[in-house]
Amino acid sequence: MKPDDRIRVMEIIARMNVGGSATQVAGLCERLNPDEFDHRLYTGHVDGGEGDHLRLRDTAIPVHHIPGLGRSIRPIDDYRALLRLVRAMRAFRPHIIHTWTTKAGALGRVAARASGVGAARIHAFHGHQLHAHVPGLRRRVYVRAERLLAPMTDRLVTVGAQVRDDLLAAGIGRPEQYVVIPPGVRLGPLPTRAAAREALGLPLDAPVVAYVGRLKKMKRPDRFAEVAAEVLERVPGCRFVVCGSGALKEDMERAVMPMWDSFRLLGWRRDVETVYAAADVVLLTGDNEGTAVSLVEAGMAGVPVVATRVGSVAEIVQDRRTGLLAGPDVEELAGHTVQVLLDPGLARRMGEAARRWTTRAFGVDRLVADTEALYRSLRGAARAGVGSR
Template sequence: MRVARIIARMNVGGPAVQVTGLSKALQQAPGVQHVLITGQVGEDEQDYLDAHGRGVQVLRVPELGRAVDPWDDAVAFARVTRLLRRLRPDIVHTHTAKAGVVGRAAARLAVPRARVVHTYHGHLLHGYFPPAKTRAVIAVERGFARGSAALVTVGAQVRDDLLAAGIGRPQQYRVIPPGIPPLVVGDRATAKAELGIDPAAVVVSFVGRLTAIKRPDRFCDVVRRVAATTSAEVVFLVAGDGSEAAYVRQRAADEQLPIQMLGWVEQVAPVFAASDLTLLTSDNEGTPISLVQAGMAGVPAIATDVGSVREIVADGITGLVRPTEADDLAAATASLIADPVARRKLGDAAIEHTRRFTTDALAAAHLELYRQLLGARGGRPLSLLR
């Protein structure tokens, strides 16, 4: 089985974590030839493959980046088309919006007999674009969905949102939850001390890209409210970077907010080892990998009720899921800052809840899907693919 996986860029984030783990697992699977086709990250981004991509077979198409540029997109399409003609994959699997367009269009031209799969790690239906542009995105996605053998979503709510927008048919969809390597964390007091934080302080982490959709402004609002209402020593630890990083730094300085900025970090384990809580303030998500990682570390999450967050955080059991209002998030955060017993109970439950989100399960689900698709095509016998 020959698999070509296409993603626009491997910037630090959930899709890159999953694609890297999946690529490594499938390269080791008997009878599978796997290659990853990707572009370059932006100047304000870090390439996840630099730190974690050792062993992944990668073909670079520099023009296959995030920004929409007619010339670069045309060049990317031509280069991906040539690569697919050379590779002759049985499966072309695209990830994220831009690669979904370029990769699926190239597959139609270069390898019309290949089975084409697209994964939605989230969607662009809410919070990204003005209404007119959102309608255009939906129209494009509807068109490419018709030519896809299967559509994968990382959560059931993401699937339901896409179906409600008229993208694809129910029978095309497969929900495959995220899978990541186990997260091993050390002692919390030691981890805090290594970051220069008083071990007695309560640490609330924010792990992710600092971009508009993640609502760092809302995060700062929560910090301000919590700092004004709690007598405990609290440090809000931000691991990530992006276009809104300067905004967060400026607000922290102007309002004297207890925020410590780490920038990009190659390993998130030390961050979660130091965390008593983690906070997600986004307007839109798929299934946030940072919340899976937090759960593996025994860190309860306070998260906005968006996307498939509830499929990662069980409200009142492994964390708290709240509306997108800063007041609601601040109240939930303050309540857990004041209650270490509740934090411990939620954290222990989170460890158990996240045990199922493994790379092995992710790879097994994808292999099963590919074999079903190739069998349905009437191609090579499945015995040759095992």
Template sequence: VPIVIHTFHGHLLQGYFSKTTTNIIRKFESWLAKFSTALVAVGSEVRNDLISAGVGKSEQFSVIPPGVNFLPEVDREIARSRLGLPQDVPVVTFVGRLTKIKRPDRLIQVMKLVKQAMPEVVLLIVGEGDLLSSIEKDTKEFGDSVRVLGWRDDLENIYAAADLSLLTSDNEGMPVSLIESAAAGLPCVATDVGSVCEVVINNETGLVVESSATALTAAIVELLSDEALRRRMGQAALKHAEKNFTVERLIEDHISLYKKLVVSTLQSDNE
């Protein structure tokens, strides 16, 4: 095989396994990189983390972020009506896999703190995973103010109904849910992990904070208390998504990489 491309959609080197297992994975990925013509990372921070871990060389890497299909626009009032939400309450949404690395326990801690400052806030939890049933149990105390919706195929309604999106993860590659919410014109509050800072431009399209319930709560309350700031950040998020995260850009980046590799291989064969 003349050309081998290995793409890292994220990485498993932080927060998933024990140190021993993580070290085995790191060594295996490093070994695979030696047999790869090119390595593709979904974000610059993902690339940097891999290089720091001894996986691949900098000259092997290309950074190609994800691209998403932009969802149809839905009127806010219509979206809230479809979801059975009041029109006059602040709504926060979390979209993602309900697994340990996403820290849904932190999500619940944050909700408790936010409601102390803003009792009327509603949280929508969208997604499935091995922690779904425990989250349903742990959020019963909130009543209708926390709604665990499971998997949904109408994210356009979820994002249209929300005032901001939230990410509480301990580890991420390039989170597609944040790209989707940005493409829907939503500001975001997120933990500073992986390539999150490449999706959420801090203080411009949202707020990126340390991985603590206190920091997340402060950021959420700040945004929910300032409609003008939310609107400004949401508009900036949409522009950022339109410029950097379209499917067309994703395709163009891959075609460009493939052409570059083919030309390089042909030149090497002719030498």
């Protein structure tokens, strides 16, 4: 394919902070066929205190920075970001505009309509804000905005069927607009268990439970601390590793202070593979998840998972085969964790099944193939504006 004939794709995400959306975007930026796609990333800056995915993973992805496109909502800055996106679209003339995250999805789709470039529009939902823990006003505003934006979109991509069904139940979009594309992940080489334990300062023979992710309300790190306390009652020598940071970092530190000697708070690390290699169980305790990348990574590392049965988690963790699922109950989560820790045979079987399953279903090459097929199918969908339909 001649360079002038390539499909021009404009990827827009608010910020490339550590998380599922940034992992997917980075995988696409690194792997899309450059002979077929002219693929460009437009993003804001990562806020202080958040892990920067591009820096932590040491990638060399070219980035077009859009000031004001970051996390914070500031009307003047947001308006300027909107104008910058319009100018960028008119200069690049993309065939496809693919937006990620709530703010970038809103600004990107409005800019696409205002620019008049006639690109096909895709918005990706890694999760949503429909659950009860989200304040009522914020949830209502979110639903209203996404209902208004859906008619301005050709395809709504979700990481799992449950996320799609939740959005449809809220009146967002039409069934025929939706495409489910599960996440795609690539995990680096794993160190040996002994080397990983030594690197993290963990005893070689201690049971280890790991948490990998942002420390924010939705992830319920407070519940993780409560589960840890229950586990320690039954497995006194257990160690807990927390890889991540966020707004609730200080709250987490206070919560685990009575168990301080049993915890390692690592912050963000480039070598997340080391954390998985050191762990016997990965524990997820959140109230809401799209398709948690940490659970995919754990599976690829051969580590069984204990997780809350929320969002599309059950589409990653096969209950009683690759891990154990529970309700948001501390006692149940602790019981499942202890069961895996005290039964090495069960842990080994689940870990091996998890590695086979996640490697087959959630590899980055599968993500890229699915996304390339979607882009090809939409190249002919460019139009002057959705409202003209």
